[in-house]
Amino acid sequence: MKVKEIENNLSKMLKKTRYEHVLRVRDKAIELAKLHNQDVKKIELAALLHDCAKNNEEMYLDKYNEEFKNLRKLRANNPDMENPKLLHCYLGRIVANKEYDVDDEEILDAIEFHTTGRINMTDFEKIIYLADKTEDKRDYDGVQEIRKLSKINLNKAIVKSLDDTIKYLIEGGREISIASVKVRNNLLKGV
Ligand SMILES: [Fe+2]
Numbered sequence: 001m002k003v004k005e006i007e008n009n010l011s012k013m014l015k016k017t018r019y020e021h022v023l024r025v026r027d028k029a030i031e032l033a034k035l036h037n038q039d040v041k042k043i044e045l046a047a048l049l050h051d052c053a054k055n056n057e058e059m060y061l062d063k064y065n066e067e068f069k070n071l072r073k074l075r076a077n078n079p080d081m082e083n084p085k086l087l088h089c090y091l092g093r094i095v096a097n098k099e100y101d102v103d104d105e106e107i108l109d110a111i112e113f114h115t116t117g118r119i120n121m122t123d124f125e126k127i128i129y130l131a132d133k134t135e136d137k138r139d140y141d142g143v144q145e146i147r148k149l150s151k152i153n154l155n156k157a158i159v160k161s162l163d164d165t166i167k168y169l170i171e172g173g174r175e176i177s178i179a180s181v182k183v184r185n186n187l188l189k190g191v
Pocket residue numbers: 050051088114115
């Protein structure tokens with residue numbers, strides 16, 4: 001599917017604020033891809049589609065139930081797949097493939113792991129992860145530091161982002177995804 005067609009579809013499927021976020025993630029991802037020598041055209045597709053299942057989780061879960069079950073098996077029943085906030089990441093992989101004709105594994109992985117990250121992320125995945133967290137309208141304590149780091153060192157930027165998130169979750173008495181602790185420890189080795 002062509003970029004224009006994808007934009008068109010997404011503008012209909014997503015809430016307006018979500019669609020605008022997606023366009024900002026695209027701009028940020030392209031900026032980072034140029035700095036870190038990644039394929040700009042490919043990163044654009046991954047960025048545009050990273051939230052493609054958002055706002056429609058129930059509908060897609062129903063439509064692609066078989067595919068979701070298969071992915072769940074493939075991911076050894078990863079408990080994150082039960083988390084309603086993360087559902088759009090797993091469904092996003094399936095929807096990007098089925099509805100937007102993407103079969104490039106690197107793009108599909110970047111979509112699936114854009115919120116949690118994972119062990120041994122590629123630079124391509126790291127850029128989508130960071131673009132989502134640092135697009136121009138993101139405004140939270142520490143975002144400027146993560147923005148700055150992401151231009152120089154992708155690993156350091158993600159470690160800082162995870163440190164902040166983990167602190168915030170602890171302070172709020174909320175659950176921490178085991179995956180994000182593992183990702184942090186894994187990236188720390190490469191910092
Ligand atoms: Fe997302």
